[in-house]
Amino acid sequence: MVAAGVMLVDKPGGMTSHDVVARARRALGTRKIGHAGTLDPMATGLLLLGVEGATRLLTFIVGLDKTYHATIRLGVSTDTDDAEGDETGRADAAVLSAATPERITAGIAAMTGRISQVPSTVSAIKVDGRRAYDLAREGVEVALKAREVTVSRFDVIASRRDSHAIDLDVVVDCSSGTYIRALARDLGAGLGVGGHLTALRRTRIGPFDVSDAASVDELADTSLTAPAVVAEAVLGRFDVTDDEARDLRHGKRLAGAAPRLAGDAAAAIDREGRLVGIVERVGGDVKSVMNLAQEVPR
Structure with a gap:
């Protein structure tokens, strides 16, 4: 019999959160596994799995605050607010040059603290019982309501600029329910140049850190953390x-x-x-x- 517990997994890019759950079910030999906090296929990083009776603890984990490392590209917009979508707009060099470091800093400051955020259209939020991303893929126009979230840290740790785009490597500490793609989109919109997310890695969920996580190839040999x-x-x-x-x-x-x-x-x-x-x-x-x-x- 499989013991109850929680497993920290470092999700690789290209896999859905459900793919990781399926891999864990095969590795541990049980169907009773769930996860707390979906990561998009493009995203990497910390995913918490509840096993057997510990799935009931996921309710208390999913609302914890989180830390993300991300790369925001200013100057290009996409229909999904990330690199997996189709390009919908591109700022010319003159407009992009007006997005000075000072204006970027001011734009980030305006998006720090308690803010109102409209989630990305391709989010997992349910609309009339269906996921928003499923409706969007079918061409249904989805209008999601703004929600209050808290961004307690939004720091630029590196930047790169050319005549076509500005890439910002950022660290974000935020409340549950914050969409980093929406931060990228809204920062670009506020600067008048557009923006989207090109990389996303979750490094922390509450007290749990990705440095303690196992890879998906190590699931069968990884000890569970006791409930x-x-x-x-x-x-x-x-x-x-x-x-x-x-x-x-x-x-x-x-x-x-x-x-x-x-x-x-x-x-x-x-x-x-x-x-x-x-x-x-x-x-x-x-x-x-x-x-x-x-x-x-x-």
């Missing part, structure tokens, strides 16, 4: 006694235990280091909002 370790890293730790663990698994509240809870929610971990479930405060009590099947100590 307790993952849940504690994401939510913090709430230690419980054997009696409390039993009560939580039976759906009972822990009366008066709320002062022991550092935040609003935490990972309840028993004396053997096993994850009992995710708990939250209710008044002065603590109750379970998600229980895991009791695991064998690892």
